[in-house]
Amino acid sequence: MPKDKQDNMDDNSHLMKGALQQISGGSASISKGRPGVDEGIVKKKGIVGTQSSDGTSDSTSSLMPKGKDKSFDNSSSSTNRGESPGLKSNLNDMSLSDKSGSSYMASVKRPKSSAKYKPDKWMLPGKSENALTQLNLAIVGHVDSGKSTLSGRLLHLLGRITQKEMHKYEKEAKLQGKGSFAYAWALDESPEERERGITMTVAVAYFDSKRYHVVVLDSPGHKDFVPNMISGATQADAAILVIDASVGGFEAGMDSKGQTREHAVLIRSFGVDQIIVAVNKMDSVEYSKDRFDLIRKQLGTFLRSCGFKDSLVSWIPLSAMKNQNLVAAPSDNCLSSWYRGPYLLNAIDSLQPPTRDFSKPLLMPICDVVISSSQGQVSARGKLEAGALRSGLKVLVMPSGDEGTVRSLERDSQACDVARAGDNVTVSLQGIDGSNVMTGGVLCHPDFPVAVAQHFELKVCVLDLAIPLVIGSQLEFHGHRAKEAARVLKIISVLDPKTGKVIKKAPRCLTSKQSAVIELFLDEPVCVEEYTNCRALGRAFLRTLGKTVAFGIITRMIDDQE
Ligand SMILES: Nc1nc2c(ncn2[C@@H]2O[C@H](COP(=O)(O)OP(=O)(O)OP(=O)(O)O)[C@@H](O)[C@H]2O)c(=O)[nH]1
Numbered sequence: 001m002p003k004d005k006q007d008n009m010d011d012n013s014h015l016m017k018g019a020l021q022q023i024s025g026g027s028a029s030i031s032k033g034r035p036g037v038d039e040g041i042v043k044k045k046g047i048v049g050t051q052s053s054d055g056t057s058d059s060t061s062s063l064m065p066k067g068k069d070k071s072f073d074n075s076s077s078s079t080n081r082g083e084s085p086g087l088k089s090n091l092n093d094m095s096l097s098d099k100s101g102s103s104y105m106a107s108v109k110r111p112k113s114s115a116k117y118k119p120d121k122w123m124l125p126g127k128s129e130n131a132l133t134q135l136n137l138a139i140v141g142h143v144d145s146g147k148s149t150l151s152g153r154l155l156h157l158l159g160r161i162t163q164k165e166m167h168k169y170e171k172e173a174k175l176q177g178k179g180s181f182a183y184a185w186a187l188d189e190s191p192e193e194r195e196r197g198i199t200m201t202v203a204v205a206y207f208d209s210k211r212y213h214v215v216v217l218d219s220p221g222h223k224d225f226v227p228n229m230i231s232g233a234t235q236a237d238a239a240i241l242v243i244d245a246s247v248g249g250f251e252a253g254m255d256s257k258g259q260t261r262e263h264a265v266l267i268r269s270f271g272v273d274q275i276i277v278a279v280n281k282m283d284s285v286e287y288s289k290d291r292f293d294l295i296r297k298q299l300g301t302f303l304r305s306c307g308f309k310d311s312l313v314s315w316i317p318l319s320a321m322k323n324q325n326l327v328a329a330p331s332d333n334c335l336s337s338w339y340r341g342p343y344l345l346n347a348i349d350s351l352q353p354p355t356r357d358f359s360k361p362l363l364m365p366i367c368d369v370v371i372s373s374s375q376g377q378v379s380a381r382g383k384l385e386a387g388a389l390r391s392g393l394k395v396l397v398m399p400s401g402d403e404g405t406v407r408s409l410e411r412d413s414q415a416c417d418v419a420r421a422g423d424n425v426t427v428s429l430q431g432i433d434g435s436n437v438m439t440g441g442v443l444c445h446p447d448f449p450v451a452v453a454q455h456f457e458l459k460v461c462v463l464d465l466a467i468p469l470v471i472g473s474q475l476e477f478h479g480h481r482a483k484e485a486a487r488v489l490k491i492i493s494v495l496d497p498k499t500g501k502v503i504k505k506a507p508r509c510l511t512s513k514q515s516a517v518i519e520l521f522l523d524e525p526v527c528v529e530e531y532t533n534c535r536a537l538g539r540a541f542l543r544t545l546g547k548t549v550a551f552g553i554i555t556r557m558i559d560d561q562e
Pocket residue numbers: 141142143144145146147148149150180181184197198199200219220221222280281282283284318319320321322
């Protein structure tokens with residue numbers, strides 16, 4: 001993460017300032033993760049494994065037609081709380097936890113000041129440790145732009161998928177009449193994803209570049225799976241925005257309902273400020289420089305309006321299908337005749353390293369929970385946002401407030417001794433009731449609990465709205481992996497989007513493209529933080545009817561009992 005992202009709370013100042021153009025509407029193991037757990041799929045086979053699935057979508061699977069269809073209705077939005085019946089997984093005796101068993105605390109718990117916190121020596125990375133820096137890289141973009149194909153291709157080229165495995169994917173994909181999806185199959189592991197030819201959940205894979213241990217978070221592009229995309233992308237340090245260069249393909253993503261727009265706005269609002277724009281499928285336009293320039297010009301304007309700085313955006317024309325410009329300079333003359341810039345892997349290595357909160361108390365938002373019913377073992381997966389973990393350490397599990405002990409840690413499917421801020425790990429816990437460990441919860445230092453709040457103030461940027469937001473508007477609150485039904489309690493003020501100054505107090509409603517301060521009240525409390533305390537836990541997205549309608553930051557938690 002670039003320097004300015006680390007401790008300047010205002011890296012999200014673009015949320016409130018400037019003309020935000022609106023949206024509408026090396027070495028891989030791959031695990032399908034997702035961050036959330038309502039659907040109940042846990043898989044691990046060969047190099048591709050699905051850690052778990054939350055099935056979070058804005059349209060239930062049963063509504064989805066067979067085969068690839070990008071236009072069906074997505075009106076059946078739901079928050080899924082408590083609906084998960086602890087579905088059986090298809091891996092031995094593993095089952096996904098049922099959220100409904102948790103015991104929430106009702107009031108805001110404020111963490112003690114981290115100023116008094118002193119990390120132990122082992123918690124800080126030693127100077128002698130020569131490990132590659134971990135870079136969490138979200139692969140985002142419009143449906144069908146080639147995100148999974150690109151990810152699969154990279155993993156294959158970097159030796160993470162063997163030739164034998166690749167042959168198997170090719171054969172199976174052909175047999176199902178989906179030959180062109182062979183590389184995507186490495187990431188799209190579930191039968192439904194393969195049959196429909198779309199990614200539904202975030203797949204997690206790994207490879208090493210010269211500089212980084214890259215954690216690939218291959219996101220779904222389909223509009224119905226934006227909540228899943230959000231859960232993966234909240235963990236990202238940087239992103240590859242994949243664009244379909246084909247005629248009509250780029251335009252579909254840039255349409256007012258296109259996910260090129262929605263994903264770009266979302267990742268920027270997660271605090272991701274450096275992106276690589278992979279202009280894919282250049283083979284379909286004969287590697288035309290004119291087409292690339294047109295895409296760069298149009299999308300560049302949009303990205304600027306989202307708050308991306310030109311200097312932190314790199315543009316790479318490529319073809320995942322034809323292996324052009326991925327891990328080596330292009331061999332096709334049509335491209336090499338005019339393109340002299342870096343290839344994709346170089347561009348990844350040129351990303352600025354993320355900065356990490358090693359010296360703050362532990363905070364690990366929980367993305368997945370897996371419970372082994374036979375051994376009574378509970379595992380939580382997520383990315384450490386701050387602090388460190390090792391076996392034997394006592395941790396507080398919020399919001400239940402239960403204490404457990406770390407039994408073991410796993411990173412990239414391998415046991416490890418220590419995990420530090422930035423690491424994606426699976427933490428096996430002992431001495432704790434599995435029903436009190438939940439997706440959307442947070443593992444923290446027993447003396448420095450994360451806040452649990454139901455009522456808070458947010459600074460938001462409103463996107464395109466069909467109906468204005470008013471007091472009482474029902475929304476879906478999303479923050480890290482927490483998701484909860486919410487209602488607008490107050491509209492405190494409208495802000496000047498350029499200066500952030502109050503221009504109107506207590507307006508009756510909020511319309512498209514306004515910046516505002518509002519109060520939200522949630523059906524149930526969630527683990528959150530004020531943005532100034534922890535960026536990852538202080539960001540929020542508000543959605544309704546399958547669309548992101550506002551995003552922003554938590555500015556104040558309100559304790560109604562005070
Ligand atoms: N011509 C061409 N087709 C490509 C290229 N990359 C991917 N495709 C095709 O685009 C289609 C979609 O590819 P995927 O990799 O599944 O796209 P995706 O972005 O992961 O799709 P979702 O995850 O569902 O959003 C497949 O038929 C691929 O073969 C490319 O470089 N050139």
